[in-house]
Amino acid sequence: MQTIQGLKLMTMEDADQLNEKENLKLFKKHIGHNLGKMLSMLGFADVIPVRANGMYITLNDGREVLDMTGHVGVLVVGHNHPRIINARRKWAEREGLETWKFFPSPYQAALCHNLSLVFPEDLEVVFFCNSGAEANEGAMKLAEKYAGPGRELIVYTDISFHGKTHATLTVSGSEKHQNHHFNQLENCTMVKYGDINDLRRVIEENMNSKGATRVGTFIVEAIRTEGVVIPDKNYFKEVRELCDQYDIVLIFDEIYTGFGRTGKMFAFEHFEVSPDICSFSKAFGGGKATFAAFITKPWIFNKAYSKMNEATLHSTTYNGYGEEIVSAMETMHIINDENLVSNSEEMGEYLLKRLEEVKNEFPDIVEYVSGIGLLTCIKFKSKTKKMVKLFSNRGGETIDKFITGAIITLLFKKHNILTFTPPHDSSQLLITPSLIINKKQIDFFIESLKEVLSENLWKVGFDYIKKLTPL
Numbered sequence: 001m002q003t004i005q006g007l008k009l010m011t012m013e014d015a016d017q018l019n020e021k022e023n024l025k026l027f028k029k030h031i032g033h034n035l036g037k038m039l040s041m042l043g044f045a046d047v048i049p050v051r052a053n054g055m056y057i058t059l060n061d062g063r064e065v066l067d068m069t070g071h072v073g074v075l076v077v078g079h080n081h082p083r084i085i086n087a088r089r090k091w092a093e094r095e096g097l098e099t100w101k102f103f104p105s106p107y108q109a110a111l112c113h114n115l116s117l118v119f120p121e122d123l124e125v126v127f128f129c130n131s132g133a134e135a136n137e138g139a140m141k142l143a144e145k146y147a148g149p150g151r152e153l154i155v156y157t158d159i160s161f162h163g164k165t166h167a168t169l170t171v172s173g174s175e176k177h178q179n180h181h182f183n184q185l186e187n188c189t190m191v192k193y194g195d196i197n198d199l200r201r202v203i204e205e206n207m208n209s210k211g212a213t214r215v216g217t218f219i220v221e222a223i224r225t226e227g228v229v230i231p232d233k234n235y236f237k238e239v240r241e242l243c244d245q246y247d248i249v250l251i252f253d254e255i256y257t258g259f260g261r262t263g264k265m266f267a268f269e270h271f272e273v274s275p276d277i278c279s280f281s282k283a284f285g286g287g288k289a290t291f292a293a294f295i296t297k298p299w300i301f302n303k304a305y306s307k308m309n310e311a312t313l314h315s316t317t318y319n320g321y322g323e324e325i326v327s328a329m330e331t332m333h334i335i336n337d338e339n340l341v342s343n344s345e346e347m348g349e350y351l352l353k354r355l356e357e358v359k360n361e362f363p364d365i366v367e368y369v370s371g372i373g374l375l376t377c378i379k380f381k382s383k384t385k386k387m388v389k390l391f392s393n394r395g396g397e398t399i400d401k402f403i404t405g406a407i408i409t410l411l412f413k414k415h416n417i418l419t420f421t422p423p424h425d426s427s428q429l430l431i432t433p434s435l436i437i438n439k440k441q442i443d444f445f446i447e448s449l450k451e452v453l454s455e456n457l458w459k460v461g462f463d464y465i466k467k468l469t470p471l
């Protein structure tokens, strides 16, 4: 058996000494060749970030980059908020128990208490885990166990993303095009997002002779992150009524939208309804800890896991370690003390207004803009006849990717702004900055975007494609 002795293990200091080329080489070898290539094409592999504070990332070439991604929504309080660093430092210096597997943790208890205060009604029983997908897996298992035998059908929506584990992939409507690569969970049915009649149809088509429906669970995003799709005001009221009528467990996935992203603490508040289970992650760890959870009502949890031998029927090793708890605890306090939910609402309105301005100035390039709070997007029209003809062998989606890629690269290289495109629609930028953003930073982003859209994007996109595969 191999021992660790005598191996030339690298240290963090060794990692600090890697130059861009060595870094990319190791990344491609050990993490993913094509992922490395993709990051390299966007210009992100030409540099190494050395610091990150608030809205900015400092690169090893001295540039300060404005982060308009919020790192896929994780950073509500900005990079390295000093209060979180302090809290973590204080916690580490205590050399307290980190793992809390065999003792009831007062820190977990206090965080759960805080969560029960920000969630409505009797949402108060919490399960901690590590990723959004894991939170959704746990939520769906809980719902299935609550619903019981004969009520195993899980309903999800056609435009949705709930994660990339087997179960969460099955219920991610937007991942359908790649799901054929993987095994699917049985007993899952898709309905149209925002269409109450479609949900009613599935419930009624699955009635048994006793008047109960096989549908036990409905999992949905209150606001669909990608493309910022906001259902009709009444939709979720009717969803709630149907779920109550048929005793269906309603799960809201707030993994992207939770903790102020949409200008309210949770996106479901826009619709004046609440779920039976809510999953959340990303923002919860304050950008310093990989943390996730679901919260539910005691009568659901207690019915599902009613027996003594079911106490750990659903569990995970890393749940609620000290570092995670202290990060989440401080994050919630910062959101409260710095009024970040109202800043999200106010700055979101301003950002959307300015994006509308971009749309009006560039009607040939911009298809639509959408936003609520600091969840915003801009979608580009890139499938012009000319481009489709030019790249007919590569397909429209490829063209989208490269035009958006060109915009991302130009923003990064020429204007020191970090942006990204979501995985299911490469013709848009999803703009989800930290909730600490101010007007000046929004103005800088908008003016830079206008400059980029004034460039010959077709040419930049063309050069881009040539770089990937010579024509």
Ligand SMILES: Cc1ncc(COP(=O)(O)O)c(C=O)c1O
Pocket: 072, 130, 131, 132, 133, 134, 136, 161, 162, 163, 164, 221, 225, 253, 254, 255, 256, 257, 281, 282
């Ligand atoms: C709405 C939503 N649900 C679930 C997930 C999955 O979370 P994770 O990537 O942490 O597994 C994501 C991730 O982007 C998400 O946006």
